Amino acid sequence: MGDSVASVTSSANVAGPARTIEVDFALVGHQESWRTAADVIARLRGPEHAPLPDDEIPDILPWIPPRPVCHVDVGSPIGAKARGLYIDSFIPPDRLEAVYTHDNLARVRAAAACAIKAGAKIVSLGGFSSILIEGNLDLLKMDLLKTEQLPEKHATVFTTGNTLTVAFIVQAIRKMCALQGRNIRKSTLLIVGATGDVGSGCARCLAPVVKRVLLSARNLERLRKLAAELEASGVQVEIAKDLQRFSAEADLVICAASLPSPSLLLGRVAPHALICDAGYPKNLSPSAEMPGATVFFGGLGQITGGLQFAPDFRGVLNRHPFPDVVHGCLLEGMALALERRFEPFSRGRGSITPDRVEEIETVAARHGIHLAPLYNADGPVEDAPHCRTECSRA
Numbered sequence: 331m332g333d334s335v336a337s338v339t340s341s342a343n344v345a346g347p348a349r350t351i352e353v354d355f356a357l358v359g360h361q362e363s364w365r366t367a368a369d370v371i372a373r374l375r376g377p378e379h380a381p382l383p384d385d386e387i388p389d390i391l392p393w394i395p396p397r398p399v400c401h402v403d404v405g406s407p408i409g410a411k412a413r414g415l416y417i418d419s420f421i422p423p424d425r426l427e428a429v430y431t432h433d434n435l436a437r438v439r440a441a442a443a444c445a446i447k448a449g450a451k452i453v454s455l456g457g458f459s460s461i462l463i464e465g466n467l468d469l470l471k472m473d474l475l476k477t478e479q480l481p482e483k484h485a486t487v488f489t490t491g492n493t494l495t496v497a498f499i500v501q502a503i504r505k506m507c508a509l510q511g512r513n514i515r516k517s518t519l520l521i522v523g524a525t526g527d528v529g530s531g532c533a534r535c536l537a538p539v540v541k542r543v544l545l546s547a548r549n550l551e552r553l554r555k556l557a558a559e560l561e562a563s564g565v566q567v568e569i570a571k572d573l574q575r576f577s578a579e580a581d582l583v584i585c586a587a588s589l590p591s592p593s594l595l596l597g598r599v600a601p602h603a604l605i606c607d608a609g610y611p612k613n614l615s616p617s618a619e620m621p622g623a624t625v626f627f628g629g630l631g632q633i634t635g636g637l638q639f640a641p642d643f644r645g646v647l648n649r650h651p652f653p654d655v656v657h658g659c660l661l662e663g664m665a666l667a668l669e670r671r672f673e674p675f676s677r678g679r680g681s682i683t684p685d686r687v688e689e690i691e692t693v694a695a696r697h698g699i700h701l702a703p704l705y706n707a708d709g710p711v712e713d714a715p716h717c718r719t720e721c722s723r724a
């Protein structure tokens with residue numbers, strides 16, 4: 331195992347231990363499945379090494395420390411350019427449960443230290459990374475400074491990237507409603523994981539434009555607080571821990587719960603519901619049977635001004651049916667870097683507002699970063715027959 335790990339931990343060709351190339355942004359992420367993790371490891375080991383057998387990956391991955399994986403160059407149609415670094419925290423895909431929090435936190439801290447060492451001006455924390463540190467980004471920085479050998483003068487800021495994620499989820503819901511000729515104002519919207527950073531941001535953006543909102547999470551106190559906030563602006567709200575307890579069926583659903591694996595069974599939703607799964611890992615269980623519903627993945631954007639990896643990790647890090655698609659949380663850091671706005675745009679939990687969503691949407695759009703074409707595990711959804719029919723009618 332030693333040789334296998336050693337061949338992955340060397341960072342000679344990426345950023346190196348010392349700062350060699352100016353880095354505007356860093357993206358901290360981890361792999362969603364063993365397959366993607368195996369592909370990242372194979373690419374890091376290089377063509378001179380045979381790929382490791384799939385069944386050895388779960389034994390090896392936990393021994394790989396967080397490290398820079400590749401450079402990321404991004405351009406915008408108005409000529410702006412930014413250079414970044416993708417740092418993988420190598421959190422094993424089967425270790426997202428609370429019991430692994432301590433280890434995972436150490437991995438995110440080490441990944442953040444890599445970003446600071448590389449001189450990144452802004453760091454986007456993808457997937458579980460921002461959830462783990464609960465948005466306590468300033469403390470994370472202070473903590474790192476105390477314990478790591480970091481450059482004394484550094485000006486690295488962190489963003490969770492959740493505001494742009496919310497923007498893309500909201501845009502996707504609106505787009506699917508338009509494609510299927512649905513009146514969003516007559517819709518009942520269910521948000522699972524409603525009190526989270528992403529869920530509550532989506533609630534604030536969409537509650538004023540739907541007929542009724544159903545909010546679900548496990549902690550009733552937080553649900554009551556969010557419901558009171560929305561009700562104060564005249565929105566009809568219902569809350570429940572148990573999805574079966576709502577008095578109405580939802581025809582729009584956003585899944586934004588921080589589940590360690592795809593295990594969510596929605597049960598009672600309207601037969602032709604539109605369901606946006608924005609979880610990373612995905613929320614919906616593969617065994618969830620909703621034959622009439624349209625499921626699509628949410629929170630994803632597409633870069634139109636150019637995206638390059640060095641070494642070439644195309645199709646390994648961003649494996650989507652469309653080119654240059656990236657998670658909204660990571661895109662937020664890239665958009666801010668292209669704008670030369672090195673500020674902690676999204677921080678803390680539960681404070682994303684429609685105004686901030688509009689602001690980051692505008693920044694992203696200026697740099698050619700837009701909602702990605704919608705798809706699910708079976709492929710693109712915008713070309714599905716019900717979408718085409720409704721579009722041609724419109």
Ligand SMILES: NC(=O)c1ccc[n+]([C@@H]2O[C@H](COP(=O)([O-])OP(=O)(O)OC[C@H]3O[C@@H](n4cnc5c(N)ncnc54)[C@H](OP(=O)(O)O)[C@@H]3O)[C@@H](O)[C@H]2O)c1
Nearest residue numbers: 523525526527528547548549587588609610629657658659
């Ligand atoms: N697509 C993207 O680009 C993108 C970007 C950022 C984040 N994400 C993903 O979006 C999801 C939410 O992220 P976040 O930052 O909003 O997380 P968060 O702030 O930790 O919120 C998580 C929410 O899920 C609820 N929850 C947790 N476990 C649950 C369970 N077993 N059943 C029902 N509800 C549960 C939490 O409330 P209770 O604790 O009260 O249950 C809370 O409402 C995560 O999967 C994250 O990885 C995706």
